[in-house]
Amino acid sequence: MHYVLHYGQITSYLPYFIEGALLSLELSVLAFSAGLILAFALAILRNDGGPIASRLVRGYVAFFTNTPQLVQIYVIFFGLPDLGILFSPFAAVLIGMTLNAAAYLTEIVRAGLASVHQQELDAAETLGMGRLQTLRYVILPHVFQVSMPPLSNQYILMTLGTSMAAVFGVEELTGRAMNVNSTTFRSIEVFTTIAGLYVIITFIATILLAVFGRYAFRARVRVL
């Protein structure tokens, strides 16, 4: 139990880690944006797409929210090549995270859409707004105002989820930590350092999202 911490050995790797953190952020931003667009499409299909589409969306959401993201990416990365479909590790992780995020985000968006009152839509119609105008000026602001806290929450969870990419050999923050761990054997220092980096990244993300939501959609997001 006489272990001496040597953070000095790790500090030279900090730029390497920060680059990895940027890759993690890239992954989470891409997957979140793509997932959100897909989620809007799915939520609208679920609400007004007829009984069959609605069932399919429900099945999709149930399946993706009840199975682990890791195994979903396993199927995409290791399973699909059996059928002759090959992806790079980054693409496989991105596709898996997007599909998974879309399922969770569909539920959030649907709750947001459900909170738009019929009177607001009627008022928009009375003012002579077209469908797109109603969407842009009435529905979307309302949805984002209501859904900002769960969306921000989901984004943070997704940022943490990007650490899974390390399993598939993507060199993001966790992947780089594994590399440094196997060259320096300073396990405790390496993993506490990147844990700290994750805390910092997600704190910045929470604050930025809260500020953005406050000014763009007048949404109240609690930071601490």
Added chain:
Amino acid sequence: MGIDILGQLPRLFSSYNLLLLGEAALTTLLLSAVGCVVGLVFGTLLSLARLARSWLVLPLKIFAIVYVEIFRRVPFLVTLLLFFFGAQVLGFDLSPLAIGIISTSVISTAFVAEIIRAGLVAVRPSQLEAASVMNFSAWQTLWLVRWPQAWPLILPPTFAYLVLFIKDTALASQIGVLELTQAGNILNTKGFSSLLVYSTVLVLYFVVSYPLARLGAHLESRLGAPRHSRSRGPLR
């Protein structure tokens, strides 16, 4: 190639492999259940420390805030690797399963603490004022007034968290815990098609998780008051 994959089905579902998958599914459930029970116990203590007003417990309060804010913001995989390699470096001889259970407990304590805090905060201040007017002690207020009103708000999100956590335990395969995903890895190494094996694992996770998720939704509609929708998410 599709025929080749389907041809493996009977061999994949041999009694030995089914036993392996069944035991692995139990380990998956064990990991998340133990994590959540430990999380409930320590999470309650942490949330009480965080809500306490007395100056005496200020260090505990700071500890609770720091603990919760840190462990909700560190990926589960990183926690697992930290404990796994940390135990090795420090010379503790722990099995991967023990490390998995410790990690799940540590993480779920942070998340459950936040759920419990949200539930306790949702009890109206007037109730606590009434208790204090009636000369209830702090303990009586907590036990007789606050907790009975808070637990219907706490139980559904905790259950939802347990279901969410079942899927996170898939990461424990990375340190060699023999749970469902690791059983999939083993079968894949034995030469079965990875598409077939991992699809089977996905289906098994679904079979474990879906009924629990439905039960959770049922609990929520039975217990959850409309206003508790404010306190649902673990992170805001």
